Amino acid sequence: MSDAIDHPQLLAEIDAEVRRRRESGELPADFERELDLVFARFAPVHAIGDDFAQVLERTEQSTHIDVLAPVASRTPGLGFVKRVIRKGVGWEMRYVAQQVSTFAFGVTRAVRLLAQRVEHLEQSGPGAGGRLLAMARAEAPPVDTAGWAPVVLDAVKGAPGRVVHAECADGALVAHLVEAGVDAYGVDPADQVPPPGLELRVDEAVDHLRAVADASLGAVVLSRCVDLLPLGVLAEMATIVRAKLAPGGVAVVLSSQPGAWTGVAADLAPGRPLHPRTWCQLLGVRGVSTMEVLEAPAEDGGASGAYAVVVRFPG
Amino acid sequence: MRIGRLHQFVPTFEPGAVGAHMLELRRLAHEVLGVEGEIFAEHIRPSMAGRARGHREYGRVFRARPGDVLVYHMAIGSVVADFVGERAEPLIVDHHNVTPAELFERWEADAAYGCSWGRSQLPELAGRAILGVADSPYNEEELRAAGYRATATAPILLDLEALAGAEADAGALEGLQAAKAAGGADWLFVGRVSPHKFQHDVVKAFAAYRHLYDPCARLHLVGGSSSAAYWQALQGFATALGIAGSVSLTGSVSSGELAAHYRSADVLVCLSEHEGFGIPLLEAMAHGVPVVAFSSTAVPGTVGGAGIVLQSKAPATVAAAVHRVVSDPALSQALVAAGAARLEHFSLERTRARWVEVLTQ
Numbered sequence: 107m108s109d110a111i112d113h114p115q116l117l118a119e120i121d122a123e124v125r126r127r128r129e130s131g132e133l134p135a136d137f138e139r140e141l142d143l144v145f146a147r148f149a150p151v152h153a154i155g156d157d158f159a160q161v162l163e164r165t166e167q168s169t170h171i172d173v174l175a176p177v178a179s180r181t182p183g184l185g186f187v188k189r190v191i192r193k194g195v196g197w198e199m200r201y202v203a204q205q206v207s208t209f210a211f212g213v214t215r216a217v218r219l220l221a222q223r224v225e226h227l228e229q230s231g232p233g234a235g236g237r238l239l240a241m242a243r244a245e246a247p248p249v250d251t252a253g254w255a256p257v258v259l260d261a262v263k264g265a266p267g268r269v270v271h272a273e274c275a276d277g278a279l280v281a282h283l284v285e286a287g288v289d290a291y292g293v294d295p296a297d298q299v300p301p302p303g304l305e306l307r308v309d310e311a312v313d314h315l316r317a318v319a320d321a322s323l324g325a326v327v328l329s330r331c332v333d334l335l336p337l338g339v340l341a342e343m344a345t346i347v348r349a350k351l352a353p354g355g356v357a358v359v360l361s362s363q364p365g366a367w368t369g370v371a372a373d374l375a376p377g378r379p380l381h382p383r384t385w386c387q388l389l390g391v392r393g394v395s396t397m398e399v400l401e402a403p404a405e406d407g408g409a410s411g412a413y414a415v416v417v418r419f420p421g
Numbered sequence: 422m423r424i425g426r427l428h429q430f431v432p433t434f435e436p437g438a439v440g441a442h443m444l445e446l447r448r449l450a451h452e453v454l455g456v457e458g459e460i461f462a463e464h465i466r467p468s469m470a471g472r473a474r475g476h477r478e479y480g481r482v483f484r485a486r487p488g489d490v491l492v493y494h495m496a497i498g499s500v501v502a503d504f505v506g507e508r509a510e511p512l513i514v515d516h517h518n519v520t521p522a523e524l525f526e527r528w529e530a531d532a533a534y535g536c537s538w539g540r541s542q543l544p545e546l547a548g549r550a551i552l553g554v555a556d557s558p559y560n561e562e563e564l565r566a567a568g569y570r571a572t573a574t575a576p577i578l579l580d581l582e583a584l585a586g587a588e589a590d591a592g593a594l595e596g597l598q599a600a601k602a603a604g605g606a607d608w609l610f611v612g613r614v615s616p617h618k619f620q621h622d623v624v625k626a627f628a629a630y631r632h633l634y635d636p637c638a639r640l641h642l643v644g645g646s647s648s649a650a651y652w653q654a655l656q657g658f659a660t661a662l663g664i665a666g667s668v669s670l671t672g673s674v675s676s677g678e679l680a681a682h683y684r685s686a687d688v689l690v691c692l693s694e695h696e697g698f699g700i701p702l703l704e705a706m707a708h709g710v711p712v713v714a715f716s717s718t719a720v721p722g723t724v725g726g727a728g729i730v731l732q733s734k735a736p737a738t739v740a741a742a743v744h745r746v747v748s749d750p751a752l753s754q755a756l757v758a759a760g761a762a763r764l765e766h767f768s769l770e771r772t773r774a775r776w777v778e779v780l781t782q
Contacts, residue, residue: 144662
């Protein structure tokens with residue numbers, strides 16, 4: 107029936123077209139996320155996601171109770187009856203609605219004040235985006251991306267979509283992947299001039315990953331941020347990575363062993379490196395994905411304290 | 422099985438796919454098997470009055486007889502299911518599928534209740550049913566999971582030739598063609614405006630398409646509303662995106678207006694997350710409209726390779742797929758040809774033969 111249509115080829119061409127549009131910048135990374143946010147403004151409070159600010163905003167919008175019920179009707183005469191009823195009971199409805207609206211407004215106001223206090227507490231602690239993290243980042247031992255390049259290349263070759271490296275620092279690993287023919291780009295919070303032909307974006311790793319469309323990435327390579335961010339953020343990042351990977355996608359974590367991580371960064375960072383098996387737990391889906399842990403050898407032949415976790419998801 | 426009379430039961434007897442299927446099944450039983458039968462329902466729409474009886478009449482006003490076989494059409498929770506479940510006559514459950522409640526509950530609590538009620542009644546009838554019949558292999562799988570021992574797939578009885586030949590409403594067609602003359606592709610989705618149909622994902626993909634490929638494109642969402650809240654959200658969404666003038670929510674339309682929309686459409690885009698069968702997919706094929714759909718539930722089985730079935734409904738992906746269809750005449754023609762061939766599988770002649778096979782096994 108459909109012999110004339112090569113469906114796998116057609117779908118591959120469609121994916122390639124989407125990648126091309128993303129690369130060219132015609133389709134901004136957060137375009138689809140923006141659409142989601144706009145729709146959420148019109149969905150019932152309980153139908154939008156877990157975005158606290160949006161939920162609170164929508165709740166505030168619904169604190170006002172409209173007592174003017176629609177009176178239009180297709181049935182002859184019914185519209186008149188509705189208008190009479192509305193006029194007759196309107197004074198009582200307004201009396202009740204005013205009290206309910208006042209109560210609802212008071213509750214949402216209290217929640218907003220509570221949110222401000224929580225935000226203040228978060229900012230006063232060693233949070234994910236604070237001053238201490240920036241200092242810890244500067245002091246943390248560098249990731250040997252050159253050493254891991256063959257492992258990463260082997261893992262992401264043939265990935266079903268673009269490959270992102272977060273945090274990519276100077277983009278050395280991205281450059282290596284691009285040279286090998288992989289459609290890769292990097293993300294790093296530090297603003298720097300990328301080498302020609304290299305796509306490096308300035309953004310926090312978790313913020314960038316949140317913004318890209320679900321099932322749109324072929325592979326995600328995580329380094330550096332995985333040694334520094336608080337555990338809660340890392341757990342969230344693992345969930346996001348799973349959502350953003352296309353079927354058959356690959357997640358790679360390049361990290362340090364907790365025991366090997368010492369110094370100023372260890373004191374200042376809000377988080378600590380995780381054991382490789384912890385990443386397997388966070389990223390993998392038992393019985394569904396395949397996981398591989400690789401230890402980097404030290405110059406003396408012993409363990410260097412660095413490892414790579416490669417998680418492959420089914421196609 | 423030996424059938425003396427074949428009586429059908431449904432929660433609401435109304436115009437539409439299931440109503441037409443029931444009438445066709447009654448005609449088939451009479452013409453081919455020589456078996457008479459009545460239609461019983463809790464609610465009967467005015468336009469169908471005189472063609473059905475209240476379900477409680479069966480066994481009271483309308484005498485039950487040995488040899489009676491009951492067919493229950495399952496699509497939502499209903500007291501009619503309890504009624505047939507308590508009868509002693511052999512029972513066939515024709516499963517048209519029940520929308521999972523979680524796709525409704527955040528928008529319409531009442532509708533979600535009806536869905537979860539229906540979902541709970543499906544396994545309850547399994548012990549009573551001598552046979553579970555499903556529109557699609559997907560539905561048949563659900564019947565097996567619900568505990569039905571004997572199951573079969575027999576597609577809904579649908580006169581696709583009549584659909585293809587339906588006369589388009591002249592006024593509606595003229596309006597649509599006038600808009601088309603100004604340029605831009607016409608997207609079409611046909612189905613109830615309901616959260617489980619995910620029309621908002623179609624709007625997202627349409628916004629991406631206008632942004633990337635065709636700022637003059639139009640989207641027609643054809644179908645009545647099953648959720649006022651969802652309808653309003655769609656309108657607000659389109660307005661906020663600045664594309665309200667290019668997105669039309671038609672509401673319920675006549676068969677002539679529906680035909681006019683199919684005649685004017687460049688592509689049917691279906692991003693629904695739950696379809697027990699997906700009749701508009703076949704309607705589009707009957708009208709020579711290429712199909713781009715998201716791979717969910719029974720959709721891939723119904724499309725059967727005669728459309729572009731996407732694993733992702735990321736707006737950019739859907740937009741790119743539609744762009745391929747609209748901008749590549751060879752592909753569009755191949756899809757239309759594949760659709761025409763696919764329709765053979767669901768022709769009334771074949772589906773009637775399949776139903777005879779199922780009822781005489």
